[in-house]
Amino acid sequence: MGDGSDMTLIIAASLAAFSLLSFALLRGWEGWLRLRRLELSQADALPPPSAASRRLELIDLKDRVKRLEAIADGVDR
The missing domain is CATH 1.20.5 (Single alpha-helices involved in coiled-coils or other helix-helix interfaces)
Known part of the structure; x- marks a missing residue:
């Protein structure tokens, strides 16, 4: 393998890792927002x-x- 293919492999792996991390963080953020909406809707229901x-x-x-x-x-x- 040449230097060009090694660099391409490193860049592709980095991009894949960044994409997975971004996806996981986005899912966590959406879950947190869903939880806050649920808490707020329950707080409105309290007498x-x-x-x-x-x-x-x-x-x-x-x-x-x-x-x-x-x-x-x-x-x-």
């Missing part, structure tokens, strides 16, 4: 949170803010 759970979440957030302010002021709790 809105109740008033009590919203109040509890607000209380929790206020407590976190107080703790962060204490940390920023250098006060240990």
Whole structure:
């Protein structure tokens, strides 16, 4: 075999490997997008949170803010 045929074989193998890798990455990306669409469609189907759970979440957030302010002021709790 000459130098030209060796180089052609290397280029062809590289192109084939690049094509397979590109195809695999594309399939993975499509699968991830499908999963995200499914997650988003299920999130839309959930009922809105109740008033009590919203109040509890607000209380929790206020407590976190107080703790962060204490940390920023250098006060240990």
